[in-house]
Amino acid sequence: MPEGLVLVGGRLIVGDGTAPIDNAVVITDDSGLITYVGGSPSPPAVIPTARVLDVSGCTVMPGFFDCHIHFHLDGLWGMHRRQDEYPPVHVFETAARMRETLYAGVTSARDLGGTGAGFRVAQERGLLEGPRLQVALRLLSHTGGHADMTCKSGHDLVRMAGEGHEICDTPAEARLSVRRVLRDGADLVKVCATGGISTPADQPEDEGLSEEEIATVVDEARRHRRRRVAAHAQGAAGIINAIRGGVTSIEHGYLIDDEGMDLALERGVFVVPTLSAFSSLDRGDAMSATTRQTALRIRDETHVRIAAAIERGVKIAAGTDAPAGRYGHNLEELERLVGLGMSPMDAIVAGTATAADLCGVSDILGTVETGKIADLAICAGDPLSGISALSNPDNIRLVIQGGRVVKDTDRRASQAVAPAR
Structure with missing residues (x-):
């Protein structure tokens, strides 16, 4: 089942060709949808049971x-x-x-x-x-x-x-x-x-x-x-x-x-x-x-x-x-x-x-945007500096599908509760 997630510390590639966002925050809810995408200074309050995923040193992208x-x-x-x-x-x-x-x-x-x-x-x-x-x-x-x-x-x-x-x-x-x-x-x-x-x-x-x-x-x-x-x-x-x-x-x-x-x-x-x-x-x-x-x-x-x-x-x-x-x-x-x-x-x-x-699903998938389904791929390093980083599946450290963590190579998904803001 999906759970609320908070991804912090990574570089975000939205997927639509716009410039990446450094030190980004992505928040998902327990229905598997993205509820917030932006910089780290002032993200909104999150659900109390949300898990924090520290993705420092990684790039967050759409699945x-x-x-x-x-x-x-x-x-x-x-x-x-x-x-x-x-x-x-x-x-x-x-x-x-x-x-x-x-x-x-x-x-x-x-x-x-x-x-x-x-x-x-x-x-x-x-x-x-x-x-x-x-x-x-x-x-x-x-x-x-x-x-x-x-x-x-x-x-x-x-x-x-x-x-x-x-x-x-x-x-x-x-x-x-x-x-x-x-x-x-x-x-x-x-x-x-x-x-x-x-x-x-x-x-x-x-x-x-x-x-x-x-x-x-x-x-x-x-x-x-x-x-x-x-x-x-x-x-x-x-x-x-x-x-x-x-x-x-x-x-x-x-x-x-x-x-x-x-x-x-x-x-x-x-x-x-x-x-x-x-x-x-x-x-x-x-x-x-x-x-x-x-x-x-x-x-x-x-x-x-x-x-x-x-x-x-x-x-x-x-x-x-x-x-x-x-x-x-x-x-x-x-x-x-x-x-x-x-x-x-x-x-x-x-x-x-x-x-x-x-595929006719651009209204719900394909970019990291508020309201879309939380399908995400998190890669070690920066594929914009070397696209070959994505060719090695070992570099795909986290995969999230519908707000559920399905692959967590580094066990980055902590049990910590994100603080309310």
């Missing part, structure tokens, strides 16, 4: 978002081994990955394919520790597209893993697919507008669902509480189809061209670059020779194109595509964004305020 993750997978080819696993084992492994991500300072996440709505409900009920979840459940793809994992052998990796996908080859079929995923508990819809690096039958530059089919998906999602639509889109042509079709976000966007950037800026579309996905190459993760070759082929151009999107001011939100990125090291993505031209402050905003805006 981060990972806007593109797949908690159900343990690796790019984890689906192979799933056929030999008892289902409860997979459930506990998924829960462990969620907890590891939370402890890295990520208090909210969009799971864009595979993880069931039951994990969202379990997290909401306090049955497992993990980020607040929005789930897409299943990807919408055409036959032979990115979500069609039928190999040359005839084996369908997705079906073998006990999961599902939505294959739709006409606008009418796409509309039905939207209805099915929403019926099954999806919070948003994900379409495949291009092929992918790991797809058996296509490449990143290949187009996926057509502009008409994507527009149909967007229309059907709109009819159901204006659900948002995310587009897996790596090649330039598919990115343009997706934006013209009305999607909220471009996922990956690796080969976005100038026209795609123009459209994204014109329509306010977000791009989630998932640069961390390429880290699987450096780690030597198990993958097919074709997948490795494709990733190496587009990596350098990806860096050029995403750097251009950053420079032009396209709205960038942080996401890792874990397990291609690393669970528990999710904030490495911010370091990669800085490497392509973002300032450390802008990278933090990409993982907080901009990400909350993408």
